[in-house]
Amino acid sequence: MASWRPGQSAIAIAAGLVLGSGAIAPMAMAAIPELATASAIAGDKQTERKRVLVLDFYYGNTGSNYWSGYSYSGSSAGVGISQQLIEKLLESGQVRVADRSVVADRNWGDVSTSQAIEAGRLAGVDYVIIGTVREFNVESRSTGVSIGGIGGRSERQTARVDLAVRVIETATGDIVATASGAAEREASAGGGSFLGIGASSSSSNEGAMMSEAVREAVDLLATDLLNKL
Secondary structure, eight states: OOOOOTTSOHHHHHHTTBOTTSOBOHHHHHHOHHHHHHHHHHHHHHHHSOEEEEOOOBOTTSOOSSGGGOEETTEEHHHHHHHHHHHHHHHHTSSEEOOGGGTTTSOOOSOOHHHHHHHHHHHTOSEEEEEEEEEEEEEEEEEEEEETTEEEEEEEEEEEEEEEEEEEETTTOOEEEEEEEEEEEEEEEEEEEETTEEEEEEOOOHHHHHHHHHHHHHHHHHHHHHTTO
16 A cells, blocks of 8 residues: 655655545545645634624614615615625635524514524524614715806715624624724716706716615625624
8 A cells, every 4th residue: 555755745645545436545534644634624614614694784773765765686775785795704705604594584673682692593603793774875965056047057976885783692692793884985967057948967876876885885894794703
């Protein structure tokens, strides 16, 4: 049987221990320290990854009318923002994200600590991520002048989104981390009038601005959150 010697290439010795099926024989793992160590590390990393549950974002305190008109892939804004965060967490590979179907039939709203613990136990996760929308709005500022019935105006719109999360440990109910992300997008629109007859042209699109601001805010939030988990 081939054996490993100090200084010998791990790939070379592995080649001598490959089965006909193309898989490395178990004896190869014992014979090659590098392979055995790499396999153990990979297994440990898989075990170490925490399992989380992301609840829908709560927006009851924003006082914004724009919230009701915003949607993401056909879902409401609260669901859409949480779904975008889930996608970012999965892309990172740092955590495992639980299927929300076990708690989907409940309207959690502004989640309390006891509700977070309940949701975490139902989903069998280490942590529950509770999201809050602190700002979700489009502001407009207009300027204009008119002389002898001939005038012009300009309008600048700014979409602002500010998101925050708390991470609740299911076992203890403790807040173990907080994270946030905020972004804004701007666009301008203009118009004019001649003898009281007006016309306007607009390069702004509130829905597009808000979507871009949401995506950037979620990106920043996910980065901040993953640095703390």
